[in-house]
Amino acid sequence: MPGLPAASGGAGSEHRGNVTADWDIRAILLDMDGTLLDTEKVYFESVITALKACGYTDDIVTLCHAMVGIPGPECEAMLRDRYGEDFPLAELNRAFVAKRDEILKAGLPLKSGAVDLLDALQGTGHPLAIVTSSSRRTADEHLTLAGIRTRFEAVVTRDDVARGKPSPDLYLLAASRFGVQPEFCLAIEDSNPGVASAHGAGAITIMVPDIVPPTDESRAKCAAVLPDLGAVLEMLRERDLLKRRPNNFRPTRKAARHLPA
Structure with missing residues (x-):
């Protein structure tokens, strides 16, 4: 499924919505359930x-x-x-x-292509965060069971904000943990509320639909709608966005409390 243009209007809409535009990515923000975990x-x-x-x-x-x-x-x-x-x-x-x-009991499966995508994203040197509607306890348990908890410099959950998705609060908080403006963050989501949250914060938003297909409104908010995480990896490679960048991330004292042990 090809990348789709964003809705017209609004400051920065060309940057977020046009897959032919240059993206300046400095942090990666990923949803958990339905995006990385097949839960x-x-x-x-x-x-x-x-x-x-x-x-x-x-x-x-x-x-x-x-x-x-x-x-x-x-x-x-x-x-x-x-x-x-x-x-x-x-x-x-x-x-x-x-x-x-x-x-x-049979295990907590990862979505197809999740490990390859995470390997490539970590190779860029950009900080990675989980941005999830789950509780902190559930997020920590499930990421640990799936074997990927230590890949993330921050985990932002519904316990950290007053308003969850589709409010932009979770994504705004995740970006602030890295000291990065949201427009320099790549967000990967699977749900319509998640897309609304990431786009509302100003992040470059990619949707990989899971159970529920994207609405027309969600499509308009996405820089790309892709069939799976393998297609996300392929697109990032084609756009030359997986080169190693200097990692200047230094967590604030507030962010450091949420780093994995």
Whole structure:
């Protein structure tokens, strides 16, 4: 799938949206679930199973699609809005965790091409951050299980901000941890809320759709929409963006608290 032009208007829109323009990349910001970790399908199946176990079957696939990329508390609010304040969240969460853990016993898979892409990105000398709607505990556990936790200089989670995706707050915070303006950050996302978050912060945004296809609005916000991480790696090579750059990153005291041990 070729790169797509951005929407017109707005300062910096040519820089973010035109794949023929020069990109000045100084930091890499990556979503976790559905982008690097093949967990969105696990969560999706677990929520579907949990809803059915609780007796809810009315168009739940559409409902779960709407939850992709959204932080847990917001998903709970969506369920209450749909089913009422007496919705059995505790029962649902128990059923969800039971199904999720059953699936994850077989291991926590990486998305195809994730290791090759991370190897290439680390080779540039640019700092890498995870920017996720998951909690810090979940992020640390899952990145460790997948064997990639130590690849990231920072991990920014929903616990670090008042507003999660699609608000730009997570991406703004990640860029600030590196002392880099967002327009010099490359963001890689899989979901429509994630694209809205990264683009809203001003980052150069690439989308690799996972479960839910991109909306027209998301396509307009992306510098490229690509079928998989291998295609991202190929595009970065073609654009000569994987050369080793001087790594001048020095974490602030605030950022240093979030570096891997």
